[in-house]
Amino acid sequence: MEGDMVYKTILLVEDNPxxxxxxxxxxxxxxxxxxxxxARDGVEALExxxxxxxxxxxxxxxxxxxxxxxxxxxxxxxLEFLQRIRADEKMxxxxxxxxxxxxxxxxxxxxxxxxxxSYVKKPMDxxxxxxxxxxxxxxxxxxxxxxxx
Amino acid sequence: xxDRDPRIPELADIIDVSAFQSLLKNFHVLSRVPVSILDxxxxxxxxxxxxxxxxxxxxxxxxxxxxxxxxxxxxxxGISEGELRLYKxxxxxxxxATPIIVSGNHIGNVFMGQFFFDDEPLDYDTFxxxxxxxxxxxxxxxxxxxxxxxxxxxxxxxxxxxLRDLAQMISKLSYNNIKLARTLSEREALAKSLRESESRxxxxxxxxxxxxxxxxxxxxxLTWSDEVYRIFGIEPRKFDATYEAFLQAVHPDDRQAxxxxxxxxxxxxxDTYEIxxxxxxxxxxxxxxxxxxxxxxxxxxVVARSIGMVRDxxxxxxxxxxxxRARDEWERTFDSVPDMVAIIDNNHKIVRVNKxxxxxxxxxxxxxxxxxxxxxxxxLSSPPQFCPHACTLRDGRQHVVExxxxxxxxxxxxxxxxLYDKRxxxxxxxxxxxxxxxxxxxxxxxxxxxxxxxxNLWELETANSELQAFSYSVSHDLRAPLRSIxxxxxxxxxxxxxxxxxxxxxxxxxxxxxxxxxxxxIDDMLNLSRVSRSEMQRETVNLSVIxxxxxxxxxxxxxxxxxxxxxxxxxxxxxDEHLLTVMFxxxxxxxWKFTExxxxxxxxxxxxxxxxxxxxxxxxxxxxxxMTYVDKIFQPFQRLHREDEFSGTGIGxxxxxRVINRHGGRVWIEGEVGCGATVSFTLGx
Numbered sequence: 001m002e003g004d005m006v007y008k009t010i011l012l013v014e015d016n017p018x019x020x021x022x023x024x025x026x027x028x029x030x031x032x033x034x035x036x037x038x039a040r041d042g043v044e045a046l047e048x049x050x051x052x053x054x055x056x057x058x059x060x061x062x063x064x065x066x067x068x069x070x071x072x073x074x075x076x077x078x079l080e081f082l083q084r085i086r087a088d089e090k091m092x093x094x095x096x097x098x099x100x101x102x103x104x105x106x107x108x109x110x111x112x113x114x115x116x117x118s119y120v121k122k123p124m125d126x127x128x129x130x131x132x133x134x135x136x137x138x139x140x141x142x143x144x145x146x147x148x149x
Numbered sequence: 150x151x152d153r154d155p156r157i158p159e160l161a162d163i164i165d166v167s168a169f170q171s172l173l174k175n176f177h178v179l180s181r182v183p184v185s186i187l188d189x190x191x192x193x194x195x196x197x198x199x200x201x202x203x204x205x206x207x208x209x210x211x212x213x214x215x216x217x218x219x220x221x222x223x224x225x226x227g228i229s230e231g232e233l234r235l236y237k238x239x240x241x242x243x244x245x246a247t248p249i250i251v252s253g254n255h256i257g258n259v260f261m262g263q264f265f266f267d268d269e270p271l272d273y274d275t276f277x278x279x280x281x282x283x284x285x286x287x288x289x290x291x292x293x294x295x296x297x298x299x300x301x302x303x304x305x306x307x308x309x310x311x312l313r314d315l316a317q318m319i320s321k322l323s324y325n326n327i328k329l330a331r332t333l334s335e336r337e338a339l340a341k342s343l344r345e346s347e348s349r350x351x352x353x354x355x356x357x358x359x360x361x362x363x364x365x366x367x368x369x370x371l372t373w374s375d376e377v378y379r380i381f382g383i384e385p386r387k388f389d390a391t392y393e394a395f396l397q398a399v400h401p402d403d404r405q406a407x408x409x410x411x412x413x414x415x416x417x418x419x420d421t422y423e424i425x426x427x428x429x430x431x432x433x434x435x436x437x438x439x440x441x442x443x444x445x446x447x448x449x450x451v452v453a454r455s456i457g458m459v460r461d462x463x464x465x466x467x468x469x470x471x472x473x474r475a476r477d478e479w480e481r482t483f484d485s486v487p488d489m490v491a492i493i494d495n496n497h498k499i500v501r502v503n504k505x506x507x508x509x510x511x512x513x514x515x516x517x518x519x520x521x522x523x524x525x526x527x528x529l530s531s532p533p534q535f536c537p538h539a540c541t542l543r544d545g546r547q548h549v550v551e552x553x554x555x556x557x558x559x560x561x562x563x564x565x566x567x568l569y570d571k572r573x574x575x576x577x578x579x580x581x582x583x584x585x586x587x588x589x590x591x592x593x594x595x596x597x598x599x600x601x602x603x604x605n606l607w608e609l610e611t612a613n614s615e616l617q618a619f620s621y622s623v624s625h626d627l628r629a630p631l632r633s634i635x636x637x638x639x640x641x642x643x644x645x646x647x648x649x650x651x652x653x654x655x656x657x658x659x660x661x662x663x664x665x666x667x668x669x670x671i672d673d674m675l676n677l678s679r680v681s682r683s684e685m686q687r688e689t690v691n692l693s694v695i696x697x698x699x700x701x702x703x704x705x706x707x708x709x710x711x712x713x714x715x716x717x718x719x720x721x722x723x724x725d726e727h728l729l730t731v732m733f734x735x736x737x738x739x740x741w742k743f744t745e746x747x748x749x750x751x752x753x754x755x756x757x758x759x760x761x762x763x764x765x766x767x768x769x770x771x772x773x774x775x776m777t778y779v780d781k782i783f784q785p786f787q788r789l790h791r792e793d794e795f796s797g798t799g800i801g802x803x804x805x806x807r808v809i810n811r812h813g814g815r816v817w818i819e820g821e822v823g824c825g826a827t828v829s830f831t832l833g834x
Contacts, residue, residue: 016629016633018629018630018632018633018636018637019629019632019633022632022633022636022637022640025640101628101629101632122628122632127639129632129636
């Protein structure tokens with residue numbers, strides 16, 4: 001994986017700093033070296049993707065390899081964010097993995113309807129959580145062929 | 150005579166023609182005087198000694214014969230009784246006539262004629278002229294003329310007396326005969342009419358069911374008319390008709406009264422008495438009769454005979470009884486109606502009320518009659534605005550109103566229905582008032598309870614949706630910090646374990662265990678709330694298949710355990726497959742858990758019929774429980790075992806109960822410490 005490979009960024013949209021920290025640790029423990037950009041809600045995530053607000057001037061051609069998206073967030077929740085980016089042609093095919101504590105069926109169904117590529121429940125057990133994150137990283141960063149390079 | 154008595158017969162009918170013929174023939178032999186008897190129509194009944202001049206000439210030529218006929222009738226008319234009339238007939242012969250008069254009616258004549266007196270010469274010229282006129286052979290005609298006998302006047306006079314007497318005798322004899330015949334026929338007619346009137350009387354008695362009787366005191370003989378026999382059901386003449394025998398036919402219960410009525414009327418000297426009683430016919434049939442009796446006294450004032458009438462009044466009596474029964478029935482019905490009923494006439498006056506109405510009016514039913522209804526019902530001096538009776542009088546229709554009348558006890562539902570007489574004219578209305586005060590109150594109570602219920606339901610719905618929102622937020626808000634605690638504890642355990650002493654390691658281990666337990670609790674709670682909220686989707690569900698799958702899963706999880714499952718095949722129900730699966734997960738997991746200390750663990754699922762209902766049972770031979778705490782067992786978070794005995798959150802059976810409730814079924818549990826537990830449930834219909 002190292003060497004000539006350019007590590008693309010991972011966008012983590014998560015308002016809970018504990019979860020951010022645990023996610024970062026899980027990636028680290030799994031030797032996933034991609035840059036992890038954290039947005040604390042949907043609004044911030046949109047600013048990152050469209051190069052506005054605090055991300056004004058960012059090269060928006062650089063899209064993340066995958067977006068890990070929490071659903072329940074202040075200001076703009078995950079489902080609304082999903083709806084916004086799927087409305088943009090450039091981001092129509094951007095892989096989005098919903099990562100949530102919700103066990104509600106309707107959240108899952110709604111997420112898929114709005115174009116999520118995967119839906120992963122955050123396991124309660126940290127061990128399981130780490131394993132889940134690791135598998136996610138492997139799949140989306142290594143095995144999956146992204147729609148654009 | 151024009152106004153001849155029609156009862157006087159023809160002359161031919163009252164004289165014995167042949168006897169007179171013989172008598173007059175002998176007279177002719179003696180006197181040689183021709184005699185004849187003719188009726189007023191000119192018919193010759195008897196004729197003797199008739200001369201050729203008449204028989205061969207005058208009565209042969211139609212024209213001369215008309216002369217004879219006219220002479221016989223016209224010239225002899227108007228002669229009074231006993232008078233003799235001498236005249237020349239229209240053919241110029243002598244004739245003497247005397248009338249036969251019966252009971253003042255001239256019915257014929259006795260004639261003597263066809264002769265000449267010996268002291269007069271023959272008038273040849275006249276007769277020759279007649280011969281020429283009528284075309285007679287003159288020579289022969291004159292010869293016949295000359296053959297006509299010639300009598301001296303004395304003889305003729307003698308004969309005339311005889312004839313006059315003869316005529317008078319005929320008259321008298323005939324009259325007597327007629328009188329006799331008339332008397333006889335009158336008597337005959339009288340007897341006939343007597344017979345007829347007797348049979349008419351009999352028929353009349355039969356039709357009227359009215360019989361008559363007569364008791365002769367001297368002989369003690371009782372005479373009954375045919376109808377009396379019929380009424381008493383006895384064949385006529387087969388009855389020893391005495392007063393005592395009559396009493397035997399009277400109904401035993403009435404016998405005394407009948408006897409007393411008769412004898413006391415005699416004792417008191419009453420001339421008449423009447424009584425109604427029953428008679429029993431031979432065939433046992435009972436008839437009702439009305440008797441009326443009159444006593445007849447002889448010259449010395451002693452009752453010699455009693456005559457009486459018996460009228461069969463069974464039909465009237467029965468009709469009367471039926472009428473009374475119908476009236477009683479109607480009155481009882483009328484009075485037993487709990488509604489207040491009044492019949493009110495066209496002037497708002499009460500015609501009749503039932504007991505309920507009278508009671509409410511505070512009067513007796515009789516006192517109510519004639520009272521104005523508005524005065525007693527509403528305390529007014531004229532009918533109120535809403536009066537339905539007035540409306541019915543106006544338009545002839547039924548009217549129904551609901552009124553509140555405090556003086557009449559509250560809320561009333563009043564209907565007035567038009568009442569018509571036989572001719573179809575409205576004579577008032579039937580006014581029915583029903584006290585609906587209680588019903589009104591109940592109705593109001595229902596309305597207010599309903600409102601309360603609506604309010605409660607709304608509150609319940611609100612609470613329920615709040616609960617749903619709460620459950621949802623619990624899933625997020627409780628899980629996140631829990632995950633942090635668990636996560637960072639894990640970080641400590643993984644990366645900093647060597648920095649902790651034994652007590653620290655123990656504390657960390659406890660934190661990890663507690664968070665795991667709390668995670669399980671939260672999951673179970675969310676499950677329970679989902680079971681309550683999710684939409685029911687009923688379909689055909691095979692419970693046996695669900696139970697087998699879950700059992701297989703449990704065996705797979707802990708293959709080291711030896712548990713025998715006995716699951717009946719084909720237990721098919723109608724229900725929500727997802728909910729029933731969740732329920733079986735809980736039921737079988739419980740049974741699995743509580744049999745873990747059993748060497749020969751046994752878990753059974755089957756159904757049986759109890760009181761005509763299908764009951765499903767999940768039975769285990771595990772540790773069981775104390776029935777004292779059975780009430781708590783289905784409540785969430787209630788546990789009957791310590792955590793160090795059996796782990797669990799206490800939500801399993803609460804979830805089972807929710808699922809069963811949502812299917813409209815019932816669930817209960819039985820158990821005994823050390824002897825296992827049986828969960829039974831039904832699934833409604």
